[in-house]
Amino acid sequence: MMPERMSKVMVIGPKTVMQPVINELHSIKAMHISEQKPQEMATGEPLREAEKLSETLVTARSLISHLGINSTCPPARKTFGTKKDAEKIKELQKEVNEKLDKLKALDERIRALQQLESELTLLSRINLPLEAYSCCKSLTYFAGHVKNADEARKAVAKITEKFELYSSDDKKFMVIFAEAPKRQEIQDALTSLGFSDISLASATGMKGSPEENMKRAAQEKAGIESQKTSINAELKKLKDKWQEIITAIESSAAEQLEKAEAPLRFGTTKNTFLITGWVPSESLEKLNQRLERIASGKIYLKELEIEDTDKVPVKLKNIKYAKPFEFFIKLRGLPLYNEIDPTPIVFISFPLFFGFMLGDIGYGLVTLLLAIALKKLLGKGKDLLNSIAIASATAILFGLIFGEFFGEEAVLGYELPHIISRAHHVNELLAASIIFGIIHINLGLVLGFYNELKNHGLKKAILGKASWLFIELGIGFVLKLLGIMALPQPLFYASGASLLLGVSMLAAAELEEGILGAFKAPIESITIFSNILSYARLMAVGLASVQLAIIVNEFAKEFFRQGGLMILAGIAILLIGHTINIVLGILGAFLHSLRLQYVEFFTKFFKGGSEPYKPFGERN
Amino acid sequence: MAEAGLVAIGAGLAIGLSAIGAALAEKEIGAAAVGAMAEKDEFFGKGLLMTVIPETLVIFGLVIAIMILQLASG
Numbered sequence: 001m002m003p004e005r006m007s008k009v010m011v012i013g014p015k016t017v018m019q020p021v022i023n024e025l026h027s028i029k030a031m032h033i034s035e036q037k038p039q040e041m042a043t044g045e046p047l048r049e050a051e052k053l054s055e056t057l058v059t060a061r062s063l064i065s066h067l068g069i070n071s072t073c074p075p076a077r078k079t080f081g082t083k084k085d086a087e088k089i090k091e092l093q094k095e096v097n098e099k100l101d102k103l104k105a106l107d108e109r110i111r112a113l114q115q116l117e118s119e120l121t122l123l124s125r126i127n128l129p130l131e132a133y134s135c136c137k138s139l140t141y142f143a144g145h146v147k148n149a150d151e152a153r154k155a156v157a158k159i160t161e162k163f164e165l166y167s168s169d170d171k172k173f174m175v176i177f178a179e180a181p182k183r184q185e186i187q188d189a190l191t192s193l194g195f196s197d198i199s200l201a202s203a204t205g206m207k208g209s210p211e212e213n214m215k216r217a218a219q220e221k222a223g224i225e226s227q228k229t230s231i232n233a234e235l236k237k238l239k240d241k242w243q244e245i246i247t248a249i250e251s252s253a254a255e256q257l258e259k260a261e262a263p264l265r266f267g268t269t270k271n272t273f274l275i276t277g278w279v280p281s282e283s284l285e286k287l288n289q290r291l292e293r294i295a296s297g298k299i300y301l302k303e304l305e306i307e308d309t310d311k312v313p314v315k316l317k318n319i320k321y322a323k324p325f326e327f328f329i330k331l332r333g334l335p336l337y338n339e340i341d342p343t344p345i346v347f348i349s350f351p352l353f354f355g356f357m358l359g360d361i362g363y364g365l366v367t368l369l370l371a372i373a374l375k376k377l378l379g380k381g382k383d384l385l386n387s388i389a390i391a392s393a394t395a396i397l398f399g400l401i402f403g404e405f406f407g408e409e410a411v412l413g414y415e416l417p418h419i420i421s422r423a424h425h426v427n428e429l430l431a432a433s434i435i436f437g438i439i440h441i442n443l444g445l446v447l448g449f450y451n452e453l454k455n456h457g458l459k460k461a462i463l464g465k466a467s468w469l470f471i472e473l474g475i476g477f478v479l480k481l482l483g484i485m486a487l488p489q490p491l492f493y494a495s496g497a498s499l500l501l502g503v504s505m506l507a508a509a510e511l512e513e514g515i516l517g518a519f520k521a522p523i524e525s526i527t528i529f530s531n532i533l534s535y536a537r538l539m540a541v542g543l544a545s546v547q548l549a550i551i552v553n554e555f556a557k558e559f560f561r562q563g564g565l566m567i568l569a570g571i572a573i574l575l576i577g578h579t580i581n582i583v584l585g586i587l588g589a590f591l592h593s594l595r596l597q598y599v600e601f602f603t604k605f606f607k608g609g610s611e612p613y614k615p616f617g618e619r620n
Numbered sequence: 621m622a623e624a625g626l627v628a629i630g631a632g633l634a635i636g637l638s639a640i641g642a643a644l645a646e647k648e649i650g651a652a653a654v655g656a657m658a659e660k661d662e663f664f665g666k667g668l669l670m671t672v673i674p675e676t677l678v679i680f681g682l683v684i685a686i687m688i689l690q691l692a693s694g
Contacts, residue, residue: 332665426686534676536683595672598665 001340004315004613007284008306011275011291013299018273019047020294022262025275026255026617030287032313033277033616036267044263044273053257056086059093060250066096067239069246085249092242099231106224106231113217113224116202120217123203124210125168126175134204140180142190144197149174155189255619262616276304278313278613312337315613322347324386332598333608338455340447342606346597349440350387353593355394356436357541358585359422360549362406364395366582388590395589406578407549422546429539437535438472440596441528444604445469451605460509465604467505471525474499478529499525531600537592545585552577627692631685638681645674 009031013021025031036043063069123130123143133141146152149167156163156176163178163186178186206213267274279287284303291299306312314334316326318341325347335341358364371389375382403418405411420428445468452461476495479485487495503525510517510524552574559570602608653667 332669333662430683430686530676530680533683534679536679537675540679540682591668591672592675594668595675598669599673 001344003335003337003341004317005281006278006312007281008304009277009279010302010304011299012272013295014272017295017298022259024290024294026259028287028290029615029617030283031277031279031616032613033265033275035265041267044266044268046264047260050257050260052086053253053260057253057257059089060246060253063089063093063096063246064250066100067235069239069243089246089249096238099235103228103231106228110221110224112202113221117214117217119200119203120210120214122173122198125173126166127210128166129209130203130206130213133200138180139177140183142176142197143200144195145172146174146193146195152190152193155193156186159185159189280315311611313613314610316341316343318343324383325350327383327387328594332602334610334612335606335608336610339451339607345443350593350597351391351394353538353596354391354589355398356538357589357592358395359398359402359542360404361396361399363582363585364392364399367586368392404546407546407553422542423550426543430536433535433538434532436538437532440601441531441604444601448605463505463509467502468528470498470502471528474502534600535596541588541592545581548581627688631688634685634688635681638677642674642677646671
C-alpha cells in the first residue's frame with residue numbers, strides 16, 4: 001500500500017569517467033537525477049556535441065510536423081551517425097520548405113482570384129466593359145448595393161446632370177459614373193439612401209467584359225489547383241521515403257541530447273563531478289555493481305540518509321490488475337512518499353460505485369465493448385479504458401443483481417431473476433448507498449489514522465482522525481433531537497456525549513493552528529454527515545438512469561402496438577433513447593464515482609502532490 | 621387529490637431549487653477551474669474535484685424530496 005521504497009544516493013568520480021558513467025546510467029534506467037542547486041556547487045557544462053544535436057533535433061521535429069509524420073511510426077534503424085544525418089535532413093528540410101513556400105504563394109493567388117471572381121460576378125449583372133472603371137480622371141464612380149436604383153437616380157439628378165447610372169435588372173445593384181468634383185455630395189446623398197459600396201480593387205485596371213475575365217480567372221484557378229496537387233503528391237512521396245529515417249534520427253538525437261545535457265544536473269569541480277539522485281532500493285545493488293564494472297575503483301557511490309525536507313520522487317507499486325487505476329491517483333496528484341497509495345482501494349471502490357450506478361446488463365455490455373473497441377482503435381488512453389472495462393464488468397454484475405436489461409425487467413417474456421429491483425425498491429437502495437458510504441468513509445479515516453500516526457505521532461492521529469468516529473456515533477443524538485428517529489433515553493445520552501467528545505477532540509487537534517481552529521471544529525464536524533449523505537447519489541444516479549430507460553421503452557412499445565411502419569419509428573426511438581441514456585449513464589456514473597473517491601474518500605487521508613519518479617534514460 | 625398535487629410540487633421544488641443553487645455555484649467554479657487547467661494540465665484532478673463539490677446540494681434536495689413524498693404517503 002506504500003509507494004516504492006527509494007534510496008537517496010550520491011555518485012562522485014573524476015571527470016575522465018563522466019562520459020561512461022552517463023552512458024551506463026542511461027542504459028540502467030533506474031536513477032532519478034536531482035537537480036544540483038547552483039548555490040551549493042557549480043553545475044556542469046553540457047557535452048560538446050549538445051549544440052549540434054539540438055539543432056538536428058529541431059530540424060527533425062520540424063520535418064515531422066511539416067510532413068505530417070505519425071510520431072508513433074516505428075524507427076527503421078536504431079542508431080545514426082550524427083554528422084552525416086544532420087546534413088542529410090538539413091537538405092531535406094530546405095527542399096520541403098521550398099515546396100511549402102510555393103504552396104503558400106499558390107494559396108494566396110487563389111484567394112486573390114476568389115476575390116476577383118466575387119467582384120466580377122457582381123459587375124456581370126451590369127455588363128459594362130471593365131475599361132470603363134478606369135477611364136479618366138475627371139470621372140468618379142460608385143458601385144454597390146442599394147434598395148432601389150430609381151430612388152438613387154432621382155437623388156443624384158438633383159446634384160448634377162453629368163452622370164450616368166447603370167443598374168441590374170432587379171434594381172438592387174448599380175454603378176454610377178459622375179463628374180469627379182461632386183463626389184462628396186453624391187456620396188452623402190447615397191449614404192442616406194442606404195447605399196453600401198463594394199470594393200472593386202481587384203477588377204479595376206482590367207480589360208474586356210466581366211464574363212471573359214471570369215472565364216480566364218476560372219482557368220487560372222484550375223491550373224493552380226493542379227499545381228497544388230502535384231506539389232502535395234511530391235511532399236507525400238518525400239514523407240513516405242523519409243519518415244522512418246526521420247523518426248529514427250529524431251529519437252536517436254533526443255536520446256543523445258539527453259545524455260549530452262545530463263551534466264547540467266550534476267555538480268562539478270575542476271576535475272570531479274557529483275551526481276545526487278534517487279534509486280528504488282531494490283535496484284541499488286545492481287547500480288553499484290554496474291558502475292563498479294565500468295570504472296573500477298574510480299567511482300564512489302554512497303547511500304545518504306533521507307531527510308524530512310527531501311522531496312522524494314514517487315513510483316507507485318501495485319498488482320497488475322490494479323495498475324490502470326493508478327491513472328486516477330495520478331490525475332489527483334501522486335501521494336507523498338510517506339503516504340498510503342490508495343490505488344488498491346480505488347481498484348475496488350471505483351468499479352463498485354460505477355457498477356452500482358450504471359447497473360444494467362445491456363448498458364454494461366455496451367460500455368465494455370465500447371472500451372475494448374476504443375482501446376484497439378486509439379492505441380492510447382489505455383489505463384483509463386482498462387479501468388472503464390473493469391467497471392463495466394461490475395455494471396453487468398449489478399445488472400444481474402437488479403435484473404435489468406436495457407431498463408427492462410423481462411426479456412422476451414421471461415422475467416429476469418433479481419435480488420432487488422431498482423425501479424421499485426428506492427428505500428432499500430438508499431440504505432445500501434448510505435452503508436457503502438459509511439464503510440468507504442471510515443476506511444478513509446483508518447488510512448488517515450495510519451498516515452498521521454506515521455508522520456505526526458499517535459496523539460495527532462487520535463485527536464485528528466479517531467475523533468470523527470465519535471462524531472459519527474453522535475448521529476443518533478442529532479436524529480432524535482430532530483424528531484426523525486426514536487431512541488431509548490440512555491442511548492440518546494451516550495450518543496450526545498460521544499458527539500461532544502468527538503468535537504472537543506477535533507477542536508484540540510485544530511488548536512495547533514491557533515485559537516480560531518478550535519472554533520472551526522463544531523462547524524467542520526457537520527461535514528462528516530454531509531459526506532455520508534453524499535453517497536445517496538449512488539441511488540439517485542442509478543434511479544435516474546433506470547427511469548429514463550423505462551420511459552424510452554414504454555414510449556417505443558406504444559409505437560410497436562400500432563404496428564406497420566410505426567414499428568420502424570419505435571426502433572428509432574429505442575436506438576436514440578438508449579444511446580442518449582448510455583452516454584449520460586457513462587458520464588454520470590464515471591464522474592460521480594470519481595467524485596466520491598476524490599471529495600469524500602481522499603480528503604480523509606490524502607495530501608498528495610509528489611514529483612513522479614522519472615529515471616534517467618527512460619523516454620516518455 | 622389536490623393535496624397529492626401539492627405534495628408533488630413540493631418534492632419538485634426541493635430538487636429543482638437545489639439544482640439551481642448547485643448550478644450557480646458550479647458555473648463560477650467551473651469557469652475558474654477551466655482557466656486553471658488552461659494554464660496547467662495537472663489541475664484537471666483538482667479542478668474536477670472543486671467543480672463537483674456543490675453537487676451534493678442536489679443530493680440533499682433529492683433526499684428531502686423523497687422524505688416529503690414518504691411523509692405524505694405514510
